[in-house]
Amino acid sequence: MAYVITRSCCNDASCVAVCPVNCIHPTPDEPDFGTSEMLYIDPAGCIDCGACVPACPVNAVVADFDIMDRDISFADLNASYFTEPDNQDYPGAQYNANRPTVQVEDRDRLRVAIVGSGPAGCYAAEELLARRGLGADVHMFERLPVPWGLVRSGVAPDHQDTKLITKQFSRTLGREAMTLYLNVEVGRDITHEELAANFHAVIYAVGAAGDRKLDIPGEDLPGIHPATDFVSWYNGHPDFAGRVFDVSAKRAVVIGNGNVALDVARILASDIDRLRRTDIADHAITALAESQVEEVVVIGRRGPHQAAFSTPELIALSQQRDIQLSVDLTGVQEEVDRSPIAGYRSTLLRRLADCPTPGSGRRLVLRFLASPVEVHGTDRVTGLRVVRNELLVSPHESASIRATDVVEEIATGLVLRSIGYRGSGPPGVPFDADLGIIANAGGRVVRPSGHEQPGVYATGWIKRGPSGVIGTNKRCAQGTVDLLIEDYLTGRLPTPYAPVEDLQRLLVARNPHVLDYQDWLAVDRQEVAAGRVAKRPRVKLVDRHSIVDVAAAARSAAEARSLDPL
């Protein structure tokens, strides 16, 4: 037998570190680690020890004899990776996950502020707190009254296994040397300069919350929305809870075909009773229960070989029993598969083109080689004009396109633009507007003069742009923290001149509703308890006041308990 990695793989390589025979690849030391869609276990090398099972933070590893029908394809996919000659030649030594011990002499105890509590911020905190010999105090600032960034407000509600990573992050946030400030916006409640005065270093892990535009006529009509807004809405992000998405049309169109596009298309096409069992926001259940959508069309501007969705997500979608998935390969030319994984994926797409899945519900159609050129409608969207593209040259995933003169009108009342996230600059921090990231070199912020600025760092999407899966941020955070520690040990960090208590007093004076980790645990308990009653993982609180009220009630109850002489 062998173990198999399945869809929810987060790529953080925790499994790699514990494998005694180095049969899980790519490892963080291998060149394709940063671009691999997931990690794979070599069935020929696996010795069935099972060490990778508890190490996986998202329950993605299963024994092949225990595998569920829906995951059987992943056994083939894992094996496919190792049919590539380059992937067979791996050394027997295991990847060394142990980070070097730090020798700190004659230095003040390192005090670091992290802005953002998503995966990038949590991995950075974990890295600082777990580094032997360092002894750092970490203070994390989050704009929302709840933590976890995109794990809470981005990961799809029907991907609960992916959200298990928060158990690992909770262990970090619960550490003694960690202080969490929720409901605190840097730039509003506190400035960058104030943070810099109180800490040796500030790490920005603020993600990329904005979206990119198509710049086509009609794009601002009601009925066309950024997919990122739709995601935040159905996931109960407080800033989006009041949004309205009109689902009264028979056809919805999603532009772009990355994993976010597949997420929003799947949520639109899903059976509402399946969604009711997830932690999707209540307001989304109410709205989607009235949906008249019968078909969701996902449009990619290039061909299937270049599609941005990942193979695990395609496999999972093809196994969705409540959705009829079909693939339209009109105009697509045969291409040589660049790897066994690419071959696996094209075979699956061709199979779906010949025969849609027998799902019982709405249709979801993947289309290729089409670009939107105009959105139609007078007071709201009624249609989309697309132009057929041809691939110019075909060096696989980097192929570019040329528009032909074939155009088509697609009737639709809802268009979701899913063409990528875009970061915005925190006030007072150098920003590269072209790339939509904080200007940085390996994570160290770079001033407009071109000089590096020890003491200010970036990690995650705001450092490298919106790419990769959750675990990709671990390696990214390690890179940033390595530089920060180097600056600390070489005395290049500015010395904080104000005690952190001053900052805490200032914060509370400016914003009486700052929440901490204990407050979050109270909110978490309340959500999970409500979920238990409703047979759901949790029922999310989606407005700031309710969250603050639950935290305040829990604080009062704890205070009353502590005063009670019995």
Ligand code: NAP
């Ligand atoms: P993405 O993967 O970068 O996909 C963006 C899509 O938009 C691509 O199909 C791209 O096409 C298309 N596009 C860009 N500009 C366009 C234009 N002007 N006209 C038409 N199409 C255009 O971005 P994403 O889907 O937002 O995902 C962001 C990251 O989060 C990715 O790394 C993704 O894997 C990750 N994520 C992972 C999961 C998961 O693992 N389940 C879920 C959600 C997100 P081209 O390829 O032709 O540029």
